[in-house]
Amino acid sequence: MKFFEYGEKEVNFMDMAVTIASMIIGVGVLILPRSLAQTTHSSDGWISMTVAGLLAIGIAWYLAKIAIHFSKQGFFAYAAAAVTKPVAYVVTTALAIYFLTFCAFEARAIANIAKQYLFERTPVEAIALTFLMVVVYAVSGSRVGLIRLNILFLPFIFGITLTVLIFSTSIFSFEDLKPFFITNWRDLAIGVKDSTFSFLGFEIILFYISLMSKPKDAPKAAIIGVAIPVFLYIAIYIICVGVFSQFALKEITFPAVELAKEMQIPGEFFERFESIFFTIWIMTVFTTTIMAFDCSICALRSMFTQVKRKTWVLILSPAIYMTCMLPRNMSDFSKLGTFISYFGMVIAIIAPGLVYLIAKLRKVKSDAT
Numbered sequence: 001m002k003f004f005e006y007g008e009k010e011v012n013f014m015d016m017a018v019t020i021a022s023m024i025i026g027v028g029v030l031i032l033p034r035s036l037a038q039t040t041h042s043s044d045g046w047i048s049m050t051v052a053g054l055l056a057i058g059i060a061w062y063l064a065k066i067a068i069h070f071s072k073q074g075f076f077a078y079a080a081a082a083v084t085k086p087v088a089y090v091v092t093t094a095l096a097i098y099f100l101t102f103c104a105f106e107a108r109a110i111a112n113i114a115k116q117y118l119f120e121r122t123p124v125e126a127i128a129l130t131f132l133m134v135v136v137y138a139v140s141g142s143r144v145g146l147i148r149l150n151i152l153f154l155p156f157i158f159g160i161t162l163t164v165l166i167f168s169t170s171i172f173s174f175e176d177l178k179p180f181f182i183t184n185w186r187d188l189a190i191g192v193k194d195s196t197f198s199f200l201g202f203e204i205i206l207f208y209i210s211l212m213s214k215p216k217d218a219p220k221a222a223i224i225g226v227a228i229p230v231f232l233y234i235a236i237y238i239i240c241v242g243v244f245s246q247f248a249l250k251e252i253t254f255p256a257v258e259l260a261k262e263m264q265i266p267g268e269f270f271e272r273f274e275s276i277f278f279t280i281w282i283m284t285v286f287t288t289t290i291m292a293f294d295c296s297i298c299a300l301r302s303m304f305t306q307v308k309r310k311t312w313v314l315i316l317s318p319a320i321y322m323t324c325m326l327p328r329n330m331s332d333f334s335k336l337g338t339f340i341s342y343f344g345m346v347i348a349i350i351a352p353g354l355v356y357l358i359a360k361l362r363k364v365k366s367d368a369t
Contacts, residue, residue: 011147013217013224016209019291020060020202020225022150025157026288027109028198029233030256030281033240037249039190043176043241044183046234048191053230055192056199059349060222064205066356069366071215075206075352076302082359089303091355094347095206096299100316101340103292104323107132108333110285111324113254117278128324131286136317138290139297140310144211146290153283160280161232164256165239167263172242197341198233202226203348204291207298215367253330256281293320 011019036045070078075095079088111128119127138146183191202222209218240255243262252258260277297312327333359366 010213011144011211012213013221015147015151016205016212016218016221017224017228018154019147019150019208020205020222021228022154022284022287023201023204023291024199024226024229024288025232025284026106026201027113027285029229029236030113030254032195032198032233033237033249033255034252035194036191036237037241037246039187039194040183041187042179042182042246043238044181044188045191045237045241047181047183048188049195049230049234049237051188052192052195052199053226053234055196056202056230057223057226060202060205060226061219063203063349063352064209064218064222066352067205067209067218068215069356069359071209071212071218072367073365074210074302076299078359078364079355081364082355082362091347091351092299092303094351096296098340098344098347099292099296099299100320101323101336102344103135103289103296104320105337105340106285106289106292107135107320108324108327108336110282110289112330112333113257113278114282116254117257117274125325129321131289132317132321132324135286135289135293136313138286139293140313143294143298146287146294147208147211149290150287153287156280157284158232160277161236164260164263164277165235168239168243168259171262172239173245174242176242176245177238195233197337199226199229200341200344200348201288203344204295206348206352207295 032049033045036048039045040048067075076088076092079091082088083091107128108124110131111124114127114131115122115124138149202225205218205222209215212218212221236256236259240249240259243259244252244255249255257274257278260274293313293316296316297309300312300316301307301309327336
């Protein structure tokens with residue numbers, strides 16, 4: 001009996017673009033409209049989101065350009081040659097911890113939202129554990145299989161989101177978007193910071209570039225992969241403001257889910273469309289979580305090559321569950337998200353950039369040709 005094998009062991013630039021987009025699209029879009037409504041006035045949050053999106057696209061492009069230089073040897077080997085092995089161990093371990101906490105945050109977020117909208121009587125602990133068990137099963141398989149899963153799920157996610165946006169136009173008020181350009185630059189800057197955090201996730205290019213058949217296409221894939229969530233997030237935010245108004249949006253915990261509750265389908269064919277929307281949205285949170293878990297394993301395996309993948313899965317799974325259960329309330333959960341965002345900016349963006357600069361100065365061997 002032969003095991004099933006994927007026809008292609010490598011992925012092209014469009015596969016990578018979809019993977020990056022799937023990694024970014026997660027629980028952030030469910031919360032971001034409220035955050036922007038609290039920091040900006042009227043509908044000016046789109047300005048912050050656009051600036052943050054352009055900034056994220058630029059950083060993702062630069063990170064992909066860096067990743068080309070270690071597309072074959074891997075980040076750890078490249079860093080070890082540039083900044084010595086002990087420093088490379090520290091940086092790569094920090095990357096593993098970042099992706100592990102990212103995974104825990106997504107799991108806790110989906111547990112919180114599921115309890116509020118789907119399983120009111122089920123403890124958060126049980127929801128998170130059940131979700132993580134499915135994640136563990138997925139991560140135990142092929143890495144290329146994870147990317148194929150993104151390609152499978154993304155059309156459903158876009159389809160259900162566009163459905164919500166289109167059928168929300170009947171209750172959309174253009175007047176709620178006015179007046180324009182009334183937010184001062186300080187509040188817009190805070191909105192840029194919050195939006196930038198929601199666009200994190202493109203750092204997976206550091207580990208997934210090794211799967212690409214043409215690593216030189218990574219920068220193009222990064223640009224497309226980040227641009228897709230940027231346009232999607234802006235559309236959701238504008239519709240949320242037009243439906244709820246900026247003042248009401250401040251008080252809604254998960255505006256995107258509430259938008260699915262308020263939308264009106266002719267003939268009232270669906271009475272609780274938010275359940276369908278949330279169920280489909282679990283798909284993208286699921287793919288985001290498994291990729292974060294996978295990147296954590298990849299970072300650790302690059303340092304400890306003799307330890308098997310499934311061994312790391314068994315070791316890290318309890319750590320992820322305990323981390324996602326640390327926040328006792330929404331305030332603690334928000335603080336965990338802020339910590340992960342700042343930690344990711346330093347470890348997954350600034351640190352690789354510094355390693356690359358030192359490697360250039362020391363003329364370390366590059367995979368770029």
